[in-house]
Every structure is written in structure tokens, then in C-alpha cells.
Amino acid sequence: MLSRFTPRRALLVAAALVAAIAVAAAAANSTSSEQAATGTLVIDKSFDLKTADPQRQFEVTGGIVAHVLYDTLLEFRGSDVTTPRPSLATGYRASNGAKTYTFTLRRNVRFSDGAPLRSSDVVFSFRRLINLKGNPSFLLAGVTVSAGGPYTVILRSRTPNPALPAIVANGSLGIVNSRLVRANGGTDAVGADKTDKAESFLNRTSAGSGPYLLRSFNTTSRVELTANPRYTGRRKAKFATVVIRNVLAPAQLLSVQRGTNEISLDLSPDQARPLFGNRNVNVQAISGPNIWFLFANSNSKISSITSNKRFQNAIRYQLDYAGLVRLAGRGSGRAAGVVPSQFLGALADAAAIKQNTTRAKAELAASGLTNPEIELEFPSDFTSSGLSFGVIAQKIQADLAKIGIKVNLAGKPIATSLANYRAGTEQLGLWLWGPDYPDPNDYLVFLPGQLVGLRAGWAAGSDRRLEALGRRAGSTSNPRVRGQLFQQIQVQLNQRGPFFPLFQPGQVVAASKNLTGVVYNATFQIDLATIGSR
Amino acid sequence: MARGRSLGALIPGRSRTRPPRPFLRFLARRFVALLLLGLGITLVAFLLTNLVPGDPAAANLGQRAIEDPAAVASFRERYGLDKSLPEQYGIYVWRLVHGDLGESQQARLPVTEELGTFIPATAELALLSILIAVVVGVGLGILAAIRQNRLTDHVLRVVSLTGVSMPTFWLALVALYVFFFRLNWLPGTGRLDPQFSEPEHRTGFFTIDALLQGEWATAGDAARHLVLPALVLALYNIGLLTRYTRAAVLEVVNNDYIRAARAKGISERRVVLRHVLRAALPSVLTVIGLAFANVMTGAVLVENIFAWPGIGQYAYRSATTLDLPAIMGVSLFVAVVYIVVNFTVDVLYGVIDPRIRVS
Numbered sequence: 001m002l003s004r005f006t007p008r009r010a011l012l013v014a015a016a017l018v019a020a021i022a023v024a025a026a027a028a029n030s031t032s033s034e035q036a037a038t039g040t041l042v043i044d045k046s047f048d049l050k051t052a053d054p055q056r057q058f059e060v061t062g063g064i065v066a067h068v069l070y071d072t073l074l075e076f077r078g079s080d081v082t083t084p085r086p087s088l089a090t091g092y093r094a095s096n097g098a099k100t101y102t103f104t105l106r107r108n109v110r111f112s113d114g115a116p117l118r119s120s121d122v123v124f125s126f127r128r129l130i131n132l133k134g135n136p137s138f139l140l141a142g143v144t145v146s147a148g149g150p151y152t153v154i155l156r157s158r159t160p161n162p163a164l165p166a167i168v169a170n171g172s173l174g175i176v177n178s179r180l181v182r183a184n185g186g187t188d189a190v191g192a193d194k195t196d197k198a199e200s201f202l203n204r205t206s207a208g209s210g211p212y213l214l215r216s217f218n219t220t221s222r223v224e225l226t227a228n229p230r231y232t233g234r235r236k237a238k239f240a241t242v243v244i245r246n247v248l249a250p251a252q253l254l255s256v257q258r259g260t261n262e263i264s265l266d267l268s269p270d271q272a273r274p275l276f277g278n279r280n281v282n283v284q285a286i287s288g289p290n291i292w293f294l295f296a297n298s299n300s301k302i303s304s305i306t307s308n309k310r311f312q313n314a315i316r317y318q319l320d321y322a323g324l325v326r327l328a329g330r331g332s333g334r335a336a337g338v339v340p341s342q343f344l345g346a347l348a349d350a351a352a353i354k355q356n357t358t359r360a361k362a363e364l365a366a367s368g369l370t371n372p373e374i375e376l377e378f379p380s381d382f383t384s385s386g387l388s389f390g391v392i393a394q395k396i397q398a399d400l401a402k403i404g405i406k407v408n409l410a411g412k413p414i415a416t417s418l419a420n421y422r423a424g425t426e427q428l429g430l431w432l433w434g435p436d437y438p439d440p441n442d443y444l445v446f447l448p449g450q451l452v453g454l455r456a457g458w459a460a461g462s463d464r465r466l467e468a469l470g471r472r473a474g475s476t477s478n479p480r481v482r483g484q485l486f487q488q489i490q491v492q493l494n495q496r497g498p499f500f501p502l503f504q505p506g507q508v509v510a511a512s513k514n515l516t517g518v519v520y521n522a523t524f525q526i527d528l529a530t531i532g533s534r
Numbered sequence: 535m536a537r538g539r540s541l542g543a544l545i546p547g548r549s550r551t552r553p554p555r556p557f558l559r560f561l562a563r564r565f566v567a568l569l570l571l572g573l574g575i576t577l578v579a580f581l582l583t584n585l586v587p588g589d590p591a592a593a594n595l596g597q598r599a600i601e602d603p604a605a606v607a608s609f610r611e612r613y614g615l616d617k618s619l620p621e622q623y624g625i626y627v628w629r630l631v632h633g634d635l636g637e638s639q640q641a642r643l644p645v646t647e648e649l650g651t652f653i654p655a656t657a658e659l660a661l662l663s664i665l666i667a668v669v670v671g672v673g674l675g676i677l678a679a680i681r682q683n684r685l686t687d688h689v690l691r692v693v694s695l696t697g698v699s700m701p702t703f704w705l706a707l708v709a710l711y712v713f714f715f716r717l718n719w720l721p722g723t724g725r726l727d728p729q730f731s732e733p734e735h736r737t738g739f740f741t742i743d744a745l746l747q748g749e750w751a752t753a754g755d756a757a758r759h760l761v762l763p764a765l766v767l768a769l770y771n772i773g774l775l776t777r778y779t780r781a782a783v784l785e786v787v788n789n790d791y792i793r794a795a796r797a798k799g800i801s802e803r804r805v806v807l808r809h810v811l812r813a814a815l816p817s818v819l820t821v822i823g824l825a826f827a828n829v830m831t832g833a834v835l836v837e838n839i840f841a842w843p844g845i846g847q848y849a850y851r852s853a854t855t856l857d858l859p860a861i862m863g864v865s866l867f868v869a870v871v872y873i874v875v876n877f878t879v880d881v882l883y884g885v886i887d888p889r890i891r892v893s
Contacts, residue, residue, distance in 0.1 A: 042728045050640055058596050133608040135596035193608040199642060216732060219641050220652070220851070221724065221843035224731065243728035247841045250707055251723045254715040258722065381854065415588035415856045422592055422600060436598060451601055 039240035041515075041531060042262045044255055047246035049219045053202040054174035055128045058135035060525060063171045065223055065244065067524040070174020070208035071233060073103050073122065073153070074165055081289075081342050081438035081522045084165040087233070088117065088175060088209070089153075098160040098477040103168075105151040111177040111209045112228050119147035124178035126155075127188035132196060136172035139437065160475035162482060163439035170437050171524060177207040211237040211529040221246055225528070238517075238532035249386055256281055256510045261533055263518060265525060268386020269329025269506040276330075280513050285331030288385055288507030289340045289522035290432045292328075294319070294376075294396060294500040299457025303427040305374050307457065309496070310367035315428075316353055316500055318360035320399045324502050327395055328387055331506020337490030338433070338446045338501050342522050344479060345440035345486025352501075353494050361403050373406040377420055378430040380411030385505040392502070393430050424455045438523050440486040444470050446499055447489070456498045466492050557884065564880070568873045572866055576630065579865035580623050583858050590615060590856040594639045613639055613859070626862065635866070636859030640851060645863035648848065653867065654738020655725065656837070656844030660829040662764040667771035668822055674772070675779020675818075680806065682784060690776060697773020703835040706766045710839065713762055720762045721755070723841035730755050763840040767833060771825040778821045782814035789813070816883050823879035830875075831868045 049061040054070045057063065074084035074092070089103040109117040126145040130137055142158040155164060167173065176186075185197030201207075206214035211233065212225040223244040227237035239261070247255065252264040253271055257280060267275075275283045296306040296315055305311055325332050336352035339345050364372075376396065378389040390411055397407040407428065412420070420426050433452065436442050445451040447470040449460025460467070466489065473485035493499060509526065511518040517530040591609050592600050599605040610616040613636075614625055629636060635645035671694075678690040714722040721727055725740050730752045733743040740756035786792065787810050795809050796802075834846035845867065852860035 040728050051642065056642075058599075133599075133602070133605045135599045135605075137605060138598040138602055141602075193612075218651075218732075218843065220847050221841065222728075241729075245724055245728070245841060246843070247723050248838055251710060251839060251841060254710055255722050258715055258718065413588075413854065415593040415854060416586065419588045419592045422597075451598070 040261060041239040041242045041528065041533075042255075042259060043242065043244040043526075043528070044247040044252040044262065044264045044266070045244055046248055046252075046266045047220065049223070049246070051199060051203060051219075052206070052214055052217045052223070053199045054172055054176060054208070055125065055132055055136065056134045056172075056199060058172055061223075061244070063524050064526065064528065065214075065225070066171030066174050067210075068212040068225065068235075068237075068242075068528045069206040069210045069214055070171065070176065071109070071210050072171065072174055073105075073168045075169050076438065076521060076523055078519050079342075079521055082344050084169045087169075088122075092165060094162075094165075094477060096156075098162045098164075098475065099157050101155045101157075101164050102148060103153045103155070105153065107151060108232055109209050110230055110232055111180070112206065112213050112230055113177065113180060114230060115177055115179060117175060117177075117209055118150045119153045120150075121175050121178045122153045123147050124181070124188045125175045126173065128176075128181075128186065128192055128196065129172060131188060131190055131192035133193040136170070139167050139170060139172060160477065161441075162475070162477040163437060163441040166439040167437045169523070174208055174210070176202075177209075180207045209233070211235045212242060215241075235527065235529035237529055239528075242528050252510075256512065260512050260514060262512045263515065263526070263531070264508075264510040266386065267508040267510055268383075269331050269508055271386055272330070272508040272510060275510050282511050282513055282515070282518065284509045284518070284520055285329075285506045286520060287331060287333035287341060287504040289342060289438070289504065290384060290434045291335045291338055291340055291504060292392065292430070292432045292502045293335070293338065294502060295426075295429050295431075295452075295456040296498045296500075297424070297427050297429070297457040298462065298498045299424065299459075302425055302457055303374060305369055305372045306427045306498075308367045308369060310363045311369055311372065312498055314360045314364035314367060314403060314405065315400065316360075316494075317356040317363060318399055318403050318405075319396065319500060319502070320355050321352065321502065322355070323399075324392065324395055327391065328503045328505045331508065333504045333506075335501035335503050337487075337494060338499065339440050339443045339486055339490060340435065340504055340522065343435070343438055343440055345443075345473075345483045345490075347487055347490045347494075351487075351491060351494075357403065364403055364405070371404060371406065373408065374427045375408045375410045376428040376430060377410045377412060377417055377426040379414035379417045382414045384432055385507055387505050389430055396430065421455055424457055426455075429455070435522065440482065441474050443486070444474050446493060446497070452499075458498055463492075463496065466497075560880070564873075564877045568870070568877070571873055572869055573627070575865050575869040576627065576862055577623070579862050580619075580626065580858075583856065583861050584619060586856060588856050590639060590858060593854075593856040609639075613637070626859075630866075635863045638852070638860045638863075639857045640855050640860065645859050648860065649845070649863055649867060651735070651738065652843060652845045652848040655842060656830060656833060656846065658739040658741065659760060659764055659767065659833065659837075659842060659844060660826060662760050663767035663829050664771065664822070664826045666764060666768040667775055667825060670768070671772040671775025672779045672818060674776040676783055676806070676811065678776060678780040679783035679787065687780075690780075694773040694776035694780075697769050698777070699773075700769065702766060702770060703839060705769060706763070706836050706839040709762055709766050721759050723839075725756060725759050725842065726752065727755050727759075763836050763842055766840075767829055767836055771829070774825060775818065775821060779814070779818050782817045783810055786810050786813045812886060815886050819879050819882055819886065823875045827872050827875040830871050 045061055047061050048059040050059055051057050052065060054066045057066055071088045073089040075087040077085050088105055088109060090106055092101050092103045094101050105119060111117060123145050126140060130140050144156045146154050148154045181198045184201035187196050203217045211228055211231045213228045215224040215226045217223050225242040227240055249266045249271055252266055256262050256264040269285055272283055275281045296312045297303050298307045300307040321334060325334050333341060334349055334352055336347035336349050376393055378393045380390055393409050397409055400407050421429055421431060447453050448458045448462040448467055469489050473482060473489055476482045476485060507520055509520045514533045516532045516534060591606050595605060595609055614622050638645050638648055674690050678687045681687045710722060713720045733740055733747050733749055733752055736743045736746055741753050744753035744756055792809055795805050834850050837844045837846040849864040852864055
């Protein structure tokens with residue numbers, strides 16, 4: 001071959017390659033135009049996917065997939081996240097002071113293989129979730145599950161749990177075909193974390209009653225779904241096929257403008273700017289459910305500066321909240337408290353802390369600290385809704401510098417910074433809290449002695465009044481009263497807690513103009529089953 | 535290096551000696567080196583990963599599960615993290631000897647199975663990319679050398695310098711913007727358009743697998759998806775190979791034996807192709823080998839931008855989640871690629887240049 005290699009031939013080969021590209025391009029054009037006719041819905045998402053096993057998944061992408069493969073007892077509809085509606089269950093009855101919930105199942109539901117769905121399937125799914133000891137197992141912590149008949153399921157909680165109706169709507173509590181899963185290595189017995197072998201089966205085949213079926217599953221490239229012909233519920237699939245692709249946001253921006261039947265889920269408000277006014281794309285930018293917050297560690301062993309209550313107040317009143325919301329971009333909103341604006345018990349914007357530099361200076365002076373210098377830790381390699389923690393950290397640094405607080409930025413890879421955050425060793429920390437389920441009970445973690453409270457060095461007993469209020473709110477079942485109690489909690493948290501809620505970043509959903517039913521929901525992002533085309 | 539020997543012995547192509555025993559010893563030495571180096575790589579990767587101030591359980595379990603002692607204990611037990619480091623390493627090596635690279639903490643799949651999916655995706659891309667780079671880069675390098683100091687040479691030098699200077703991630707985004715978004719000549723991200731399903735896994739090369747199953751349209755689509763990322767990956771290597779080939783050819787072209795060949799009345803084309811290029815190829819081959827290894831192991835950015843599910847994406851995900859078995863698997867793979875590529879290049883030296891074979 002080498003003996004025939006001449007410069008001229010090299011150029012000819014190069015020319016041939018270019019020609020081949022041109023031919024391929026022509027063919028590519030022809031296939032692109034065929035896409036709409038095939039009835040394929042394309043979702044572009046930056047994957048955080050681990051598994052298609054509903055009882056193991058607890059990631060955003062996994063939630064989108066599980067939501068259409070596996071029906072849940074109750075569900076949220078449209079953009080609502082306050083009222084769980086009937087799905088597999090026709091309804092539920094709470095008793096024993098919100099400790100017992102009885103669900104009645106619909107009788108005509110069939111799994112995708114034609115088998116009828118019974119209470120034994122629900123019991124198996126929930127017990128499997130508990131005994132797998134995986135990421136979503138905490139959802140049913142302290143809950144026992146039993147069948148009260150072929151179409152009755154009873155959940156009993158050790159403590160009053162008014163959040164249970166919202167919890168059972170979570171995709172991780174999707175109901176699997178127990179017979180099929182058992183036949184493929186699944187178990188709901190104690191020790192399932194070691195003995196259950198059904199995950200690889202569930203990564204190949206879905207075993208649910210949802211509007212779509214799993215055709216193929218790859219955690220790094222794409223997931224393919226096909227319509228479930230045996231589906232009996234309200235959300236019948238409108239596309240023959242759905243393809244969810246793992247694509248970075250910059251490429252999503254191009255694809256959603258070029259394609260049809262295409263939805264992009266990861267654009268930041270800044271990235272989406274060219275799409276506003278684009279005739280081929282519908283863009284929604286609304287406040288997402290994630291709360292970005294700053295905290296000052298209250299543990300004096302970690303920092304004698306950040307644990308100073310007056311110093312905490314100086315931070316509280318010096319932050320330029322409006323500027324932070326602007327920086328977060330279009331669709332972003334102020335986090336008035338730790339409970340997102342969409343949820344029961346959220347504070348009104350008017351109740352939010354406002355910047356007051358005079359007061360901040362006075363608090364700093366009263367703290368007795370001179371030229372305080374502290375470290376702000378944040379995950380440097382992690383973005384959420386296209387927003388970088390580094391950018392927000394710089395803004396905080398600049399805000400606090402104006403009253404003489406020197407903040408050293410200490411961004412670290414998330415694997416490292418997460419360990420420090422969870423160990424409660426950060427002086428100042430910039431993090432976000434995403435809802436595990438859409439209920440204010442999920443935000444009791446910010447109280448002293450609770451999950452996030454401890455990360456901020458706020459030990460149990462640090463604020464007994466607030467802790468008592470938290471216990472009361474967490475076990476109250478009347479929604480109106482619960483809402484009021486959570487508002488009181490947040491007002492007090494804002495006044496004297498070590499947390500400074502900043503904003504809820506804008507969540508952008510960009511979709512081809514021909515698509516209908518594209519509605520963002522704070523729990524499952526979008527319901528693929530409700531999306532159709534004109 | 536050629537001085538003092540008879541011309542007949544030095545002109546490549548004349549000698550037809552069989553591989554001597556030292557060559558077999560060389561093969562054996564390389565194989566042992568491969569094993570030892572592989573073992574060393576596992577030790578270094580293991581130690582470095584454990585030195586990182588982070589906890590795999592914290593990186594892999596959710597914010598609630600990490601607070602649940604039962605979930606944490608279950609995770610640690612499953613991945614052997616409850617054992618001492620020497621014990622963990624010993625178990626790893628024992629399993630490795632038996633062909634078991636452990637289970638990925640992220641996907642809970644055997645690492646060998648995951649590598650079996652990701653490596654072919656990258657290899658398919660890397661092979662096309664290196665083919666383009668060799669054909670174009672070596673061709674342009676020869677052209678630049680034989681037109682030394684003329685306009686063609688100057689233009690090609692600027693072009694090659696541009697090729698090696700442009701950041702790949704930027705180039706990838708620009709290529710997507712121009713050829714996919716603006717011109718719509720080529721498909722965008724991924725290995726296939728959404729309407730095509732992945733062919734049944736046989737080789738992992740979508741083009742070949744689709745052809746083997748008679749899915750012509752899928753094969754065509756897979757080929758089209760290869761073009762843009764392969765070109766982007768090739769551009770840097772085209773620049774590199776153009777520069778190296780030019781330099782290597784210029785180094786050889788003024789040697790005595792080349793002048794002797796010309797004096798014997800051999801045509802200029804034959805002189806360049808049979809004598810100059812053959813003598814220049816070993817050094818170019820080294821660059822080709824390294825370029826291929828670089829593409830196989832360093833396509834992280836291009837794979838991310840083009841949503842190409844290859845080894846680069848796998849390595850990135852493994853590193854950010856402290857997925858130790860996956861990190862070890864990727865490290866081993868990278869080591870093996872470099873060792874095998876260097877070994878292959880060494881063998882090819884002997885094939886191309888008999889002087890090297892004899893020595």
C-alpha cells in the first residue's frame with residue numbers, strides 16, 4: 001500500500017472523504033425529515049441515571065422514566081404538587097391520627113403482561129423498597145405495609161405521617177408485577193439488599209402497568225420506551241416511541257431548534273435566551289423546586305466566627321437577595337423560606353428577609369469580631385439548572401466584602417465537598433435542597449438536630465421552641481393548620497437560624513412548537529404520557 | 535546513522551531476513567512488562583483513589599440514605615469497603631487474576647460488562663478518526679516536505695499549527711453548530727438518530743453490528759453519526775502528523791543513500807516513496823501510535839459534547855462519583871492501550887525497517 005502512496009493520491013483520498021461526508025449529509029437530511037412520521041418523542045436530558053428498577057432509582061432522570069413505566073397509588077397532575085390524586089388507588093382514608101392509611105385499589109388494572117394488579121403487588125413493591133436499603137428506602141422508614149384484601153392496602157406508620165399520601169406518589173413507589181419480578185430474582189424479604197437479583201431484569205424489561213414499556217436502557221446514552229398497548233389508565237401514551245437521550249445542555253440548545261417532537265430539559269435561563277421569540281420552540285421558564293441556601297456553621301468548634309449569632313445576622317441582612325435572583329436568571333424566584341413556593345406551607349415573598357446594610361453593619365459591630373475572615377465551601381464541578389455554584393459564591397463573597405467580611409472561596413469537587421458538608425465541617429456552605437417528596441415535612445431537616453441542621457452545626461436542643469413547633473407541624477394532618485405551622489417555623493428560621501434561603505432557580509423546559517401537554521412538575525419534571533403533537 | 539555500511543544493506547526493501555530469536559525474547563519481555571505494569575497501575579490507582587478526601591458511600595448514596603446506618607453498612611459490605619485497604623486490594627487483585635474487575639458502584643453492573651459496552655463505542659470513533667488523520671496528515675506532511683519553503687509548505691504549516699492549537703471542545707461545539715445546526719449536513723449527538731434502535735451487540739461497533747444483521751439503514755445512520763466527532767478528533771492529529779511527517783521526511787531526504795539512489799537514476803517518485811518515506815515512517819509511526827492511544831483514552835470532551843457513550847464519559851462519571859472498581863477498570867484499560875500500542879509500534883518498526891529488525 002505504501003508503494004502506491006503519493007501526495008496526489010493522498011489529496012484524492014482526502015477529496016474522497018469529503019465527498020463521502022457530502023453523500024452522508026444528503027442521506028442525513030432525508031432521515032431527519034422522516035422523524036415526525038415515526039411518532040417518536042425525543043427528550044434531551046443530561047443523565048444522572050443509575051437504574052430502571054423503580055425501588056432502587058432516586059435520580060431525576062430515573063424519576064421521569066419510572067413515572068411512565070410504573071403507576072403509583074396516587075399521583076400529582078399537571079403542575080400541581082399539593083394534592084395527590086387517585087391513580088391505582090381510587091382513594092385513601094387516614095385514621096389513627098395520621099398513623100394508618102387505607103388505600104382502595106382500582107379493579108380493572110392490568111400489568112403490561114396482562115396479569116391483574118392486586119394488593120399483593122403493592123405490598124411486594126413497598127416491602128422490597130424498604131428491604132433493599134437503597135436511596136429511596138427512607139421514604140417508608142417506620143412504615144409497615146399489609147394487604148387488607150385483594151384490593152385494599154394498609155400502611156401503618158410508627159409516628160403520625162401526614163406526608164404519606166405525597167410519598168406514595170413518588171416514582172420509587174411505583175408498583176411492580178410481583179410474580180414477574182420474583183420469577184426474575186426479586187424478593188421483598190428482609191435481607192433483599194443482599195439477595196434481590198431483579199435489577200438487571202428490570203433494566204431490560206419493565207414490569208409495571210404504566211402507559212409506556214421499557215424497550216432499551218443505557219445509563220450513559222439513551223433510554224427507549226414504547227407505548228403500552230394494555231394500558232388501562234387515564235394517561236394513555238400518545239407517541240409510539242419515546243427516546244430519552246443523554247445530551248449536554250449546549251447540544252440540547254441546538255437539537256431542540258433543529259428537531260421536531262423534541263424537548264430539552266437542562267437549559268439554564270441564560271442558555272435559553274436565544275429561544276425566547278423563536279417561532280419553532282415553546283419555552284417555559286418557571287421557578288424550580290430546588291432551594292439554594294447558604295449556611296453559617298453554628299458549631300463553635302468548627303468556627304468561632306460563623307457560630308456567632310450576631311455575625312450570622314450580619315450575613316443575613318447583607319446578602320443582596322434581589323441581585324442573587326437576577327444572577328440565577330429568568331424564571332428564578334426568591335426563596336422566602338426553605339419550603340419551595342409551590343408547596344404547602346411556603347412563605348409569601350413579602351415575609352422574606354430583605355437586604356439591610358445598615359442593620360448588617362450594626363450586627364457585625366455587635367458581634368465583637370474585627371476583620372472576620374471565613375471560608376465558603378461549595379461544589380465547584382456541579383451545576384444545577386445550568387447554574388454554577390462558583391458564580392453564586394463569588395456574588396456572596398462580593399456582598400459580604402462590602403461590610404468588611406472577608407470570604408475565601410473554597411470550591412472543591414463534589415465528591416470531596418459533599419463529604420465535608422455531610423460531616424458538618426464547613427464554616428460557610430453553599431448548597432441546594434431538592435425535594436424528596438412534595439410535602440413540607442421534607443423540610444423539617446433544617447431544624448436543630450435534624451439532617452441539614454446538623455450539617456450546619458445546629459445540634460438538637462439549640463432552639464427548643466422551634467424544635468417543638470417542628471414536631472407539632474410534622475404530625476398535624478389538617479392541611480390548613482399544617483401550612484400555618486410551617487410558615488411560623490420558617491419565619492423563626494429566618495429570624496434566628498443559621499440558614500439563609502437564597503432563591504429557587506428557573507427551570508427551563510424548551511419544546512418543539514408542535515408538542516402539546518408539556519407541563520413542568522416539581523416532582524417528576526414532565527409526564528411523558530401527557531405529551532402529544534398537533 | 536546509515537554511514538559506514540554498504541548501500542545494498544542499507545536501502546530498505548532489499549533485506550528479507552526472518553525474525554531472529556532476540557525478537558521473540560523482545561516479545562516475551564514486553565508481555566511480562568505488560569503484566570507488571572498492569573499490576574502497578576492497579577496499585578497506584580487504588581492508592582490514589584483512596585487518598586482522595588471523599589467517601590464512595592457519600593458520593594453514591596443519596597442525601598437521605600447516607601444518614602441511614604443500615605443503607606451505609608449495606609453499601610460498604612457490598613463493595614468490600616468495610617475491609618482494610620490491603621485486604622481490599624488483595625481481593626481486587628485475586629479477582630482480577632480471574633478476569634473479574636468487580637462491580638461498578640454507579641450502575642451496579644460488572645465493570646467488564648460496562649467496559650465491553652463503552653470501549654467499542656470509543657474504538658469505532660478512534661479508528662475512523664485515526665484513519666482520517668493518517669491519510670490526510672501524512673499526505674499533507676509529505677506534500678509540505680517536497681514543496682519545502684514554497685507557498686504550499688507555508689500554507690500547510692499554518693494549517694497544521696492551527697489544527698494542533700485549537701481547543702477540541704470548542705471545535706466540537708463549532709462543528710455541531712455549523713454542520714448540524716446551520717447546514718444540517720450531518721446528524722448531531724449520539725450514535726444513532728432517535729428513530730433507529732441500537733443493533734444487537736456483537737462487536738459493539740454499530741456500523742458493523744448493523745451490517746451483520748442486515749440493517750442497512752441503521753448502519754448508514756451509525757456511519758453518519760461517526761463523521762463529525764471523528765473529524766473533530768482527527769483535526770488535532772492531522773496537524774500533528776503533518777508537522778511530524780514533514781520534519782521526518784526532511785531529515786531523511788538529504789541523506790547519502792538518497793543521493794545515491796538518485797544518482798542511480800531512480801525516478802523522483804520512487805525515491806520519495808520507496809526510500810525517503812520508508813526511512814521516515816518509523817518516527818511517524820511512533821506519533822501515529824501515540825495519537826491513537828490518545829484518542830482511545832482522551833476523548834472525554836468530544837464524547838461529552840457529542841453524547842458519545844464511550845470510555846471517556848465512563849471515566850469522567852467514575853471519577854466524579856469515586857466509583858473505585860470503575861476507576862480501576864478504566865486505569866487498567868488506559869495502561870493496556872498504551873502498552874499494546876507501543877508494542878505494536880515496536881513490532882511495526884521491524885516490519886517497516888529491516889535495520890531495526892536485525893539490531
